[in-house]
Amino acid sequence: MIKARALARRFDTPAGPVEAVRGVDLDIAAGELVGFLGPNGAGKTTTLRMLTTLLRPTQGSAVVAGCDLRADPVGVRRRIGYVAQGGGTGPDYPVDTELRMQARFYGLPPAQAASRAAELAEWFDLTDLMALPTAALSGGQRRRLDLAMGLVHRPAVLFLDEPTAGLDPHSRANLWERIRDLRADLGTTVFLTTHYLDEADVLCDRVLVIDQGRIVAQGSPDDLKRQVSGDTVVLTSAQAAAAAEVAGRLPGAHQVSVADTAVRFHVPAGDTALPTLLRELDQAEVELTSVQVHRPTLDDVFRALTGRSLGQD
Amino acid sequence: MRLVSDTWLVFLRSINQVIRNPLSILIGMAQPALYLVLFGPMLTSLAGVAGFPAGSGWQVYVPGLLVQLALMGSGMAGFTVLPDIHTGVAERIRVTPLSRSALLLGRVGQQVAVFTAQAVVLVLAGVLFGLRAPVGGVLLGVLLAVLLSSALAAASFSIALRLPNEYLFAPVSTLLTLLLLLLSGALLPLDLAPGWLRALAAANPVSHVVDAERALFLGHLVSSRTLVGTLVTVALVALCWLWGIRTFRREHR
Numbered sequence: 001m002i003k004a005r006a007l008a009r010r011f012d013t014p015a016g017p018v019e020a021v022r023g024v025d026l027d028i029a030a031g032e033l034v035g036f037l038g039p040n041g042a043g044k045t046t047t048l049r050m051l052t053t054l055l056r057p058t059q060g061s062a063v064v065a066g067c068d069l070r071a072d073p074v075g076v077r078r079r080i081g082y083v084a085q086g087g088g089t090g091p092d093y094p095v096d097t098e099l100r101m102q103a104r105f106y107g108l109p110p111a112q113a114a115s116r117a118a119e120l121a122e123w124f125d126l127t128d129l130m131a132l133p134t135a136a137l138s139g140g141q142r143r144r145l146d147l148a149m150g151l152v153h154r155p156a157v158l159f160l161d162e163p164t165a166g167l168d169p170h171s172r173a174n175l176w177e178r179i180r181d182l183r184a185d186l187g188t189t190v191f192l193t194t195h196y197l198d199e200a201d202v203l204c205d206r207v208l209v210i211d212q213g214r215i216v217a218q219g220s221p222d223d224l225k226r227q228v229s230g231d232t233v234v235l236t237s238a239q240a241a242a243a244a245e246v247a248g249r250l251p252g253a254h255q256v257s258v259a260d261t262a263v264r265f266h267v268p269a270g271d272t273a274l275p276t277l278l279r280e281l282d283q284a285e286v287e288l289t290s291v292q293v294h295r296p297t298l299d300d301v302f303r304a305l306t307g308r309s310l311g312q313d
Numbered sequence: 314m315r316l317v318s319d320t321w322l323v324f325l326r327s328i329n330q331v332i333r334n335p336l337s338i339l340i341g342m343a344q345p346a347l348y349l350v351l352f353g354p355m356l357t358s359l360a361g362v363a364g365f366p367a368g369s370g371w372q373v374y375v376p377g378l379l380v381q382l383a384l385m386g387s388g389m390a391g392f393t394v395l396p397d398i399h400t401g402v403a404e405r406i407r408v409t410p411l412s413r414s415a416l417l418l419g420r421v422g423q424q425v426a427v428f429t430a431q432a433v434v435l436v437l438a439g440v441l442f443g444l445r446a447p448v449g450g451v452l453l454g455v456l457l458a459v460l461l462s463s464a465l466a467a468a469s470f471s472i473a474l475r476l477p478n479e480y481l482f483a484p485v486s487t488l489l490t491l492l493l494l495l496l497s498g499a500l501l502p503l504d505l506a507p508g509w510l511r512a513l514a515a516a517n518p519v520s521h522v523v524d525a526e527r528a529l530f531l532g533h534l535v536s537s538r539t540l541v542g543t544l545v546t547v548a549l550v551a552l553c554w555l556w557g558i559r560t561f562r563r564e565h566r
Contacts, residue, residue, distance in 0.1 A: 052408050053407075053408065054404065054407060054408065054564070055564060056564065074410050077408055077409060077410040078410045080408070082405070082408040084401045084404055084405065086400070086401045087400075087401055087405075088400065088401035088402050088404055088405025088406075089400070089401075089402065089405075090330075090396075090397070090400060090402050091400060092330070092333070093329065093330075097329060101322070101325070101326050101329075102405075102409070104322050105322060105406065105409040105410075105411050106409060106410065107410070149405065
């Protein structure tokens with residue numbers, strides 16, 4: 001659905017050229033829900049703006065929804081939906097007017113535009129708000145309207161730039177659910193950018209980690225965490241030294257440390273290592289008081305790849 | 314044709330704003346109306362003074378006011394794209410398949426619609442004050458002013474989108490319109506001006522439009538002044554529209 005090769009964008013600023021995106025390759029299949037994770041300024045939005053025809057790439061090529069970005073930008077525009085970080089509705093325009101006009105911009109005749117607007121309002125719980133100016137909506141309501149605006153023409157691909165930035169936890173969860181439903185009910189391919197770890201983790205099938213204009217890692221959230229540092233296992237036992245010795249023999253175990261009665265070590269996959277560990281400890285007649293497996297967070301992944309935390313700018 | 318239907322859609326969205334705020338049309342007219350009431354009577358007493366052009370004072374002043382209205386109204390059209398840039402509306406619309414030319418032309422259409430309404434009211438108000446002029450000439454005069462307003466609106470949108478930041482738009486557009494206005498002879502006929510000022514004004518395309526407007530209001534439908542002013546206006550329309558379309562095609566803020 002999205003295929004990009006060596007996509008790059010340079011900006012000429014008074015301070016000299018800035019390489020915002022330095023050669024990004026993307027392969028996103030139909031129906032995937034993919035997240036672009038990176039700190040502010042990593043090149044997420046620039047990449048998205050190239051894929052949505054808002055910015056011309058300085059290098060590279062891309063095919064989006066079957067249309068070449070350079071040769072057929074209008075074809076791309078017909079087939080994609082785009083929801084910018086700040087939305088894009090006129091504050092004093094009524095919700096209904098904005099939805100219907102947006103549908104007409106995509107070529108729907110007036111009657112069909114009106115029924116599509118009503119249908120989307122229903123889907124996004126906006127029916128009672130149709131006559132209000134968009135400025136009167138709450139943050140969560142406006143975000144739902146923004147999503148609806150991006151879907152008036154039933155696009156094959158929906159691009160979302162930081163879809164839940166600035167929303168309260170309840171509205172975020174609600175929006176995540178709607179994005180998942182969208183994929184399940186309509187089969188829409190969703191490509192979103194986020195700098196929220198939990199959003200990438202909970203929502204996305206696949207995460208592309210971008211830093212300084214390059215993709216530095218990709219995979220499912222679980223794969224990413226596994227490939228970087230593995231899981232941390234913490235067990236407590238009165239025979240800590242003996243337990244540490246057994247743990248050290250597990251395949252792939254490393255960084256084994258003992259502190260008082262606690263033994264801490266890393267293994268590539270804690271969930272599959274645990275049964276073996278328990279059996280071996282039993283055979284060595286080491287008694288355990290407790291055992292815990294900690295999955296790494298995507299922040300650990302980012303830290304391992306770049307040496308910085310995602311929260312730092 | 315898609316350009317036409319796309320232009321119509323962009324026009325509809327832009328005019329929606331005006332329809333919901335009808336007061337904005339009246340407020341936009343306040344300035345020229347004030348000139349008509351508070352400045353016009355002084356000018357009419359000048360009629361007959363040596364060097365003052367032919368016709369009654371109102372026949373000289375109302376056509377000038379039409380051009381002034383175009384400058385003060387459509388010349389400031391760029392202000393209406395600035396909020397659309399802020400709110401992301403401009404960007405959202407640029408991701409739709411709408412023709413880029415339609416993004417300009419639909420907005421120009423909205424400005425022209427508002428201007429036409431204001432121009433008609435202004436001329437009728439002029440009649441109340443004592444304007445007497447041949448109907449055909451007045452109608453052609455309004456048409457010429459409408460064309461000028463479309464060129465000024467396109468130029469104003471281009472300036473708003475091309476300036477590096479929005480805070481520059483107010484001073485730049487005010488300066489430009491004031492310069493075009495003072496050197497057009499719309500306020501006081503240039504026949505009263507010294508030679509150097511007239512030479513400067515001759516370089517201002519808008520002064521030729523004002524000349525043509527005054528000729529039309531005297532009923533001179535075919536005269537060298539009418540011809541030159543019309544050609545200048547058509548050239549302005551072509552250049553400003555092309556510039557505007559180029560502006561809307563490129564990436565901008």
